[in-house]
Structure formats: C-alpha cells, structure tokens
Amino acid sequence: MNSHPLHNPENRRSSFTGSSTRVDLLRLQKSVLDFGRQCGAGEQNLARLKLILEEVLLNIGQHAYSSEPGPILIDASPARNNDMRLLTLAITDWGPPFNPLADSPVPNLDADLDERPIGGLGIHLVCQMASSVSYARLPEGQNRLVLSVEL
Amino acid sequence: MKIERNWQGSFLVLGLTGELDAETAPDFEAAADKLIEEGARFVVLDMSKLAFISSAGLRAVLVLGKGLRAVQGEVRFAALQKTVAEVFDIAGFSRLFGVFPDVGAALAKTGM
Numbered sequence: 449m450n451s452h453p454l455h456n457p458e459n460r461r462s463s464f465t466g467s468s469t470r471v472d473l474l475r476l477q478k479s480v481l482d483f484g485r486q487c488g489a490g491e492q493n494l495a496r497l498k499l500i501l502e503e504v505l506l507n508i509g510q511h512a513y514s515s516e517p518g519p520i521l522i523d524a525s526p527a528r529n530n531d532m533r534l535l536t537l538a539i540t541d542w543g544p545p546f547n548p549l550a551d552s553p554v555p556n557l558d559a560d561l562d563e564r565p566i567g568g569l570g571i572h573l574v575c576q577m578a579s580s581v582s583y584a585r586l587p588e589g590q591n592r593l594v595l596s597v598e599l
Numbered sequence: 600m601k602i603e604r605n606w607q608g609s610f611l612v613l614g615l616t617g618e619l620d621a622e623t624a625p626d627f628e629a630a631a632d633k634l635i636e637e638g639a640r641f642v643v644l645d646m647s648k649l650a651f652i653s654s655a656g657l658r659a660v661l662v663l664g665k666g667l668r669a670v671q672g673e674v675r676f677a678a679l680q681k682t683v684a685e686v687f688d689i690a691g692f693s694r695l696f697g698v699f700p701d702v703g704a705a706l707a708k709t710g711m
Binding site for chain 2: 495506558561562569570572
C-alpha cells in the first residue's frame with residue numbers, strides 16, 4: 449500500500465488565484481491542468497479539462513471583467529462518485545451577476561453551414577464535457593460556477 | 600501551432616501541428632483568409648498532428664468553411680485525433696463538414 453500523503457485524495461485539495469488578464473488566465477489554466485495531472489488524469493480527460501478551463505476563464509474575462517481585470521479564485525478537489533474519479537472545480541469571480549448556463553443561447557447544431565452562427569459553442573462544450581455544472585450567485589456578490597470533470 | 604501547406608493538384612492540404620485554441624486561432628484565421636485571397640478553393644485540413652481544439656478553434660475552422668463556401672469552395676477534415684473528434688461530434692461539426700479517416704480518403708471523394 450502506498451503511504452505517500454499525495455495518494456490520499458483528501459490531502460490534494462488546492463486553491464489557485466489570479467486576475468483575468470490574458471497572461472494570468474493562461475497561468476491559472478496551466479496550474480489547474482498540472483494539478484489534474486498530479487491527481488492522475490488521463491490524456492483524454494486532461495484535454496477535456498483544458499477545454500473547459502479555456503471556455504470558462506475566457507467567459508469570465510469577457511463578461512465579469514469586460515472593462516477592467518478582476519480576481520478569479522479556483523478551488524480544486526478530487527472527489528469520488530461511485531466508481532468514477534472526479535475533479536471538482538469551484539470557480540469564483542467578483543463581477544456583476546452572470547449565469548453562463550442561462551444566459552448563453554443554445555446553439556442549433558443542425559443548422560446548415562450558411563445559417564450556422566460564428567461562435568456560441570463554448571458553454572455547450574463545457575456542459576457536454578463536464579460530469580456536472582451548476583451556477584450560483586453568492587449573497588456576498590460573487591458568481592460561482594461549480595463543475596466536476598472526470599479524472 | 601504550425602501550418603504546413605502542400606498542394607496536391609488543385610487541392611490544398613494544410614497540415615496542422617499543435618493546438619488550435621484561443622491563443623493560436625487568430626493566426627489560423629489570418630492564414631486561412633490569405634489562402635482564400637490567393638485562390639485556394641478546395642482545402643483539406645490534415646488534423647493528424649493536432650492535439651487539441653477549443654471553441655475558438657472551432658470558430659476559426661467555421662470561418663474558413665464559410666469563406667470557402669462563399670467562393671464555391673469546400674473544406675474537408677482528415678485524421679482527427681480522439682480528443683479533437685469528440686469536440687467535433689459535440690459541436691455538430693462531424694455532420695456539418697466532410698470528416699475522413701485520412702487525407703487520401705478526403706481527396707478521393709468526388710465533388711471536390
């Protein structure tokens with residue numbers, strides 16, 4: 449049996465902070481990906497995690513902090529749901545209320561090339577690739593997106 | 600991301616290496632615009648060395664597809680890796696575009 453403390457998932461909870469500047473968003477994405485790798489995520493799930501982080505973080509940069517950069521907090525913790533190993537991410541920003549799950553139009557995936565709008569796929573991809581996604585506006589004035597990704 | 604150009608008759612095969620994400624998509628869009636300006640009409644994207652695509656990357660290839668359609672051209676996709684194929688499926692791009700197991704199959708299908 450392996451007794452290294454990092455092999456106990458409960459010891460691997462971790463927090464990451466940064467601002468919504470482009471440089472910081474990339475750094476945050478990389479830090480969480482490294483954490484996912486340490487938690488044992490496979491290549492396919494790392495690619496999903498990377499995509500989810502890109503979409504969610506860019507979304508925060510565009511909607512929560514469109515005029516000037518602001519802070520972002522990511523709490524990451526491994527979890528288990530029956531036999532499935534998950535990484536749960538709670539992503540918090542201090543911008544005006546914005547629920548990406550409700551305020552993003554549902555894309556028409558059957559539209560012809562001429563009718564297909566440019567963009568609008570980010571949140572759809574997040575919802576399909578994450579095991580669960582939920583949004584809450586906190587009483588203290590933050591947006592919090594909580595999502596679970598398979599490891 | 601690296602883009603290799605390879606003309607095969609009237610077909611332009613673009614080999615993509617790396618990742619097509621928010622960082623690299625603007626460069627791809629600029630390169631694609633230039634290729635259409637220079638006369639490319641039928642383009643096959645060889646995705647065998649593309650490890651990752653995000654919605655910014657999807658947007659870029661959609662812009663290319665629309666741009667080619669506007670000049671009676673077409674884009675096709677070949678040799679998608681598993682992670683990229685999953686994104687294509689979820690976004691409905693596998694139905695929107697011709698997706699082929701390899702470049703040869705993409706070139707061989709008639710109508711291009």
